[in-house]
Amino acid sequence: MDRRTFHLAGVAAGTGLLATTAGGRAYGAQYGAPYGTVLSDVLAVPWALKRVAAGELNVGYAECGPAGGPVVVCLHGWPYDIHSYAEVAPLLAARGYRVVVPYLRGHGLTRFRSEHTPRNAQQAAVARDLIALLDTLGISRALLAGFDWGARTAAIAAALWPERVRALVSVGGYLITDVRAQADPLAAEAEHAWWYQYYFTTERGRRALVDRRLRRDLCRLVWQNASPTWKFEEEVFDRTAAAFDNPDYPDIVVHNYRWRLGLAPGEHRYDADERRLATRPVITVPTVTLDAALDPFTAPGGGRAHRDRFAGPYLHRTVDGVGHNLPQEAPGEFVRAVLDADRL
DSSP, X not given: OOHHHHHHHHHHTTTTHHHHHTTHHHHHHHHSXXXXXXXXXXXXXXXXXEEEEETTEEEEEEEESOTTSOEEEEXXXXXXXXXXXXXXXXXXXXXXXXXXXXOOTTSTTOEESOTTSOOOOOHHHHHHHHHHHHHHTTOSOEEEEEETHHHHHHHHHHHHOGGGEEEEEEETSOOOOOTTGGGSOOOHHHHHXXXXXXXXXXXXXXXXXXXXXXXXXXXXXXXXXXXXXXXOOXXXXXXXXXXXXXXXXXXXXXXXXHHHTTSSOOOGGGHHHHHHHHTOOOXXXXXXXXXXXXXXXXXXXXXXXXXXXXXXXXXXXXXXXXXXXXXXXXXXXXXXXXXXXHHO
């Protein structure tokens, strides 16, 4: 039994997930045209791709599950896309959740509505995109779940607009960026793991993102380094890499990492949000934090470093044997975290 099957079967054993979804293809037909097969032996993805004008974006997103179900919004990171949740989404939909998985700005089907809008990827801008999407879809409250950029975005929403957040699942814990703290050097091994952030501060790094071949090679290397035991198939990477061909992708990625290091300005309209975030606001909504044991970016200490930032009902666990892209490497564990968060 491989690790993916182990995680799916192990979590499903106590919840009936696989029994519910064994007829994945028929279930997919009920909720819209499937978008490809991702679990060759168990499920077809029962999601439909949609687009909607929300704020300054036309947001592309996948959706599955009953329209009247409690909403879970799953948020991807970099260099990934909505397919990090290709197995998570149908498992949650089978439990009655309405699952929404948006492409973040600069990724996949998501486009800016105006060519004059700054290609800004500071954390407050991305979080405001999420709130605009919830508003447009008429979603008053949602359970937010994410990793990497997605975990940061979900945590910001929970911190600044807790009335909109039913519960939170955050891979990596409390990831809200403190730009001033980013100026402090880390231990050499930790700095080495962040090599691409420093690469993107150079013109050479920006040009690598513009070149399609170099961009794909770079992102594939990050996949390998950040998930050292994940034996993904080439078509799995190719499916996600299509999202990197968005024309705004290089500008968004470069600005995000340069802004984090204090090397690129944000927009003044987000100053109030950023001032609040600089105080490291406490998150009060029910929260499950996950650490991936093999993720080179996982802080040591089993979540203790950020425990004081969560004041509501809280669970933390470490997922053994997986790396940075936790929802795709261990979808069953991620689903279990969502179900736990909703019960806190």
